[in-house]
Amino acid sequence: MASIFCLGLGHQANAATSKSQEQSIQAEIVVYGGASGGVSAAVQAARMGRQVVLVSEYDHLGGMTSSGLGWSDIGNESILGGVCREFYHQVYLHYQQDEAWNIQPRARFANRGQGVPALNDRTELASVFEPKVAEAVFDKLVADAGVRLVFGRLDLRRGVDKRGARITALHLEDGRTVRGRVYIDASYEGDLLEAAGVSFATGREPNSAYGETSNGITGLEYGNQLVEGVDPYLAPGDPTSGLLPGVNPSRGGPIGSGDHRIQAYCYRMVLTDAPGNRAPIAKPAGYDAADYELLFRCIEAGQTSRFFKNDWMPNRKTDSNNASGISTDYIGANYGDDWNWATLNYAQREELASRHRDWQLGMLWTLQHHPRVPSSVRERCSKWGLAKDEFVDNQNWPYVIYIREARRMVSDFVMTERHCCGLEPVAHSIGMGAYTLDSHNVQRYVHDGMVKNEGDIQKRIQRPYSIPYQAIIPREPECDNLLVPWALSASHIAFGSIRMEPVFMVLGQSAATAAAIAVSDNIAVQQVPYQRLRERLERDGQFLSLPVNVAADNSDATGAKPPRGAVRKATERL
Structure with a gap:
């Protein structure tokens, strides 16, 4: 089993060889993006006998699934x-x-996941796992399928070459050119779709745009709110002293109106309390206690817990996520009046990601050491450190920041909350979603003399919903050989459910299946016959619809075994 963790190094070496020997790379299908959905797309294309290249902007495959998001947001395993x-x-x-249990005996693992056992013996699925295990599985899937893997990033200035509505080449920032017949944008940012001139949106549409109720400015009615009584001013009680950093003077518009704001990002930290595997939290360079004034005031107003969430993964590690009104989300830091994460170049994104990292590490250090934090809180937080055996070439910090939302394509069909909630049916399903309509907070502002958060939505849906093929294809006059399985055509709040990593993998495979048909028939992706697409997806084990008695909650899942072809035989162990 030790060999499971040896594959990534070979990919790095192959990438270096590719960079030194080739300036032009050719394939039938080009997948841009090394996150989970890009891996599933590339694997599917290879298994269908197509010549495929996976261009990964990351040095490690898997995106968020191998960067700390070890508690999978599924909603229902049946999808x-x-x-x-x-x-x-x-x-x-x-x-x-x-x-596999090198730090903790399996019998001591609580085996809790989201509504189902983390390691589900009934379905033989694991929805909770260590990042290094996820990465090793992705590496093996790619290697076994014979996917050609290239490491590199899209040149944001040169972008792509097009002939009419057709992409003919994409340019990498190191000077290489990648040519293909069909392209798949599997990036979190939607960089390839933007380079191809495809329409997109960022921020929150007004509810009136698509007849929704949960899309625009929300007000204070939702969760992850700050405690009562937190003063917003630099000098408490003195509006003339100015506002605390990151606090807006107002919410910016009436409830239901749209704006440019994007839900908050964070890193999904992997913490541990196992002494032999625990690296202490160091004070970040440039630490300034003034950056945590809001944290201090929340504690003084009565908050004593939920500063970060600890969901247990195997071997005494956690998937640590945002947990309350003041937590790991760096609210308001991923956009400005005339910019957002997606508009930044790589150097600017890296600098902003570093700010997010230092914010979270600084928060942990503050909770463990600062004298303004009560000793009971310091003592409780001090047992946590970074897991030494994760992200070993990145100072035990996750490789990828959680880009919960950036660009979203705008096509002839737009997924909305009405589709996710079953109020409007969709045709031409290529996969399913089942998770809550989920948006993290987008801003802090002054309300009745206190700091309040705004933008959080956690709205449950009744049952799994279908996602149509039309949501992952651009308007044909804009681009006829591009598919977009993650930054797909959806409103802000519908995207809040669809964006989950399992759905990304499902849609990545479906996009690759359509790409293979388009290559085989020499047609535009918009002209792929749905019946042929559906037949192949079902043959390869995709679930496109579920019985009417299946609810959205995992606790009501059927637990059905997958159809033939959906998984490899159990004897084919890693």
Whole structure:
């Protein structure tokens, strides 16, 4: 089993060889983006016999799934099919082996996931896992499928070459050119779709745009709110002293109106309290206690817990996420009046990601050491450190920041909350979603003399919903050989459910299946016959619809075994 962790180094070496020997790379299908959905797309294209290249902007495959998001946001395991289900099954098989439990005996693992057991013996799926295990599974999927892997980033200035509505080449920032017949934008930012001249949106549409109720400015009615009584001014009680950093003077418009704001980002920290695997939290360079004045005031107003969430993964590690009104989300830091994460160049994104990292590390250090934090809180927080055996070449910090939302394509069809909530049916399903309509807070502002958060939505849906093929294809006059499985055509709040990593993997595979048909028939992606697409997706184990008695909550999931072809045989262990 030790060999599971040796594949990534080979990919790095192959990438270096590719960079030194080739300036032009050719394939039938070009997948841009090394996150989970890009991996599933590339694997599917290769298994269909197409010549495919996976261009990964990351040095490690998997995106958020291998960067700390170890508590998968699924909603219902019954939607998991194809390569996606195979991934979770292979992770399950890993944890059936005694050697997988090197820090914690399996019997001591609580085995809790979101509504189902983390390691589900009924479905043979693992929805909770360590990042390094996820990365190793992705590496093996790519290697076994014979996917050609290239490491590089899109040149944001040169972008792509087009002939009419057709992309003919994309340019990498190191000077290489990648040519293909069909392209898949599997990036979190939607960089390729923007370079191709495809319409997109950022921020929040007004509710009136698509007849929604949960899309625009929300007001104070939702969760993850600050405690009562937190003063917003630099000098408490003195409006003339100015506002605390990151606090706006007002919410910016009436409830339901749209704006430019984007839900908050964070890193999904992997913490541990296992002494032999715990690296202490160091004070970040440039630390300034004034940056945590809001934290101090929330504690003084009565908050004593939920500064970060700790969901247990195997081997005494956590997926640590935002947990309350003042927590790991760096609210308001990923956009400005005339910019957002997606408009930044790579150097600017890296600098902003570093600010997010230092914010979170500084918050942890503050909670563990600062004298303004009560000793009871300091003592409780001091047991946590970074896991030494994760992200070992990145100072044990996750590789990828959680880009919860950036660009969203605007096509002839736009997914809205009405589709996710079952109020409007969709045709031509290529996969399913089941998770809550989920947006983290987007801003802080002054309300009745106090600091309040705004933008959080956690709205449950009744049952899984279908996602149509039309949502991942651009308008044909804009681009006829591009598919977009993550930054797809959806409103802000509909995207809040669809964006989850399992759905990304499902849609990545479906996009690749359509791409393979488009290559085979020499047609535009908009002209792919849906019946052929559906037949192939079902043959490869995708779930496109569910029985009417299946609810959205995992606790009501059927637990059905996948159809033939959905997972590899159990004997094919890693």
